[in-house]
Amino acid sequence: xxxxxxxxxxxxxxxxxxxxxxxxxxxxxxxxxxxxxxxxxxxxxxxxxxxxxxxxxxxxxxxxxxxxxxxxxxxxxxxxxxxxxxxxxxxxxxxxxxxxxxxxxxxxxxxxxxxxxxxxxxxxxxxxxxxxxxxxxxxxxxxxxxxxxxxxxxxxxxxxx
Amino acid sequence: xxxxxxxxxxxxxxxxxxxxxxxxxxxxxxxxxxxxxxxxxxxxxxxxxxxxxxxxxxxxxxxxxxxxxxxxxxxxxxxxxxxxxxxxxxxxxxxxxxxxxxxxxxxxxxxxxxxxxxxx
Amino acid sequence: xxxxxxxxxxxxxxxxxxxxxxxxxxxxxxxxxxxxxxxxxxxxxxxxxxxxxxxxxxxxxxxxxxxxxxxxxxxxxxxxxxxxxxxxx
Numbered sequence: 433x434x435x436x437x438x439x440x441x442x443x444x445x446x447x448x449x450x451x452x453x454x455x456x457x458x459x460x461x462x463x464x465x466x467x468x469x470x471x472x473x474x475x476x477x478x479x480x481x482x483x484x485x486x487x488x489x490x491x492x493x494x495x496x497x498x499x500x501x502x503x504x505x506x507x508x509x510x511x512x513x514x515x516x517x518x519x520x521x522x523x524x525x526x527x528x529x530x531x532x533x534x535x536x537x538x539x540x541x542x543x544x545x546x547x548x549x550x551x552x553x554x555x556x557x558x559x560x561x562x563x564x565x566x567x568x569x570x571x572x573x574x575x576x577x578x579x580x581x582x583x584x585x586x587x588x589x590x591x592x593x
Numbered sequence: 594x595x596x597x598x599x600x601x602x603x604x605x606x607x608x609x610x611x612x613x614x615x616x617x618x619x620x621x622x623x624x625x626x627x628x629x630x631x632x633x634x635x636x637x638x639x640x641x642x643x644x645x646x647x648x649x650x651x652x653x654x655x656x657x658x659x660x661x662x663x664x665x666x667x668x669x670x671x672x673x674x675x676x677x678x679x680x681x682x683x684x685x686x687x688x689x690x691x692x693x694x695x696x697x698x699x700x701x702x703x704x705x706x707x708x709x710x711x712x713x
Numbered sequence: 714x715x716x717x718x719x720x721x722x723x724x725x726x727x728x729x730x731x732x733x734x735x736x737x738x739x740x741x742x743x744x745x746x747x748x749x750x751x752x753x754x755x756x757x758x759x760x761x762x763x764x765x766x767x768x769x770x771x772x773x774x775x776x777x778x779x780x781x782x783x784x785x786x787x788x789x790x791x792x793x794x795x796x797x798x799x800x801x802x
Binding site: 594599602603606609610613617620621626630638640645647652656663665670673676677680683684685687690 | 729733747752762788796
């Protein structure tokens with residue numbers, strides 16, 4: 433653990449370096465390993481405390497589910513954009529959230545922006561309410577319930593907070 | 594180039610182009626800033642993903658080497674698109690731009706400006 | 714077939730860029746203009762990648778990556794610049 437203060441970031445640097453150079457020759461691997469070890473060591477004092485991922489398999493499943501939702505939501509939004517504007521009913525909604533970590537809130541807000549026809553707009557000072565704007569708001573309660581069960585609950589479980 | 598590969602690349606490119614066009618069409622057409630935010634963040638992200646996947650397959654074939662570095666741009670855009678959208682929405686709210694008349698929950702804007710909790 | 718598809722998609726993206734330019738000029742608010750600029754960046758990335766595919770070269774990838782990064786940073790910087798003083802934090 434002494435050589436890898438940030439194991440996840442080290443792995444990420446290694447993979448991204450190889451991807452950028454688009455080769456797996458021995459020299460590039462040595463250089464990637466060098467960066468993966470030295471850069472986290474240099475910056476380890478600069479980072480904030482983040483909660484650890486408790487359930488890695490659930491995290492992978494969550495990413496796949498979000499990928500699928502992005503495609504579905506994009507087609508829905510594209511149809512709404514092409515369709516008649518007069519029928520659209522935009523609206524602001526406040527969603528109560530009880531995630532204690534900033535990372536969890538960021539992931540939830542990003543997911544909400546990318547998926548179901550909504551964009552996250554603002555968060556309250558005490559981080560308990562997320563304000564979102566919906567392009568077509570049929571049923572406010574149903575939207576809140578969907579976001580809470582489909583996206584917030586897995587994040588809560590992954591980070592255990 | 595084998596035919597099946599060419600068909601896959603063409604279909605991906607066409608999907609990407611159509612989504613990019615729809616995203617920009619929505620940007621030009623929708624009536625207020627909060628609604629306009631939706632079309633570039635969603636439709637354009639999927640459109641660029643389609644074009645990048647097509648580029649990835651084609652370059653892999655042309656260079657006889659599995660070239661997946663295009664995934665980097667996709668990943669980067671997927672991470673940054675919601676952040677950019679959120680910042681633009683914040684700018685609009687804090688500059689007090691009025692939403693469309695028929696928007697539900699208009700009273701929340703004032704709460705958002707001061708980052709307070711919503712009224713019960 | 715591939716050359717034709719690339720041409721058609723390039724025409725789509727050029728129309729998209731003209732629509733963005735219209736929104737950039739039209740406004741009406743500064744947020745709209747930032748949003749239009751942001752969308753223009755994304756469309757430009759697609760156009761550059763298409764050109765790379767057209768002449769069969771992988772060199773244009775680096776340019777696309779740079780535009781993606783600069784686009785996000787400039788959007789964030791413009792928003793932060795406009796937000797200063799108003800957010801209470």
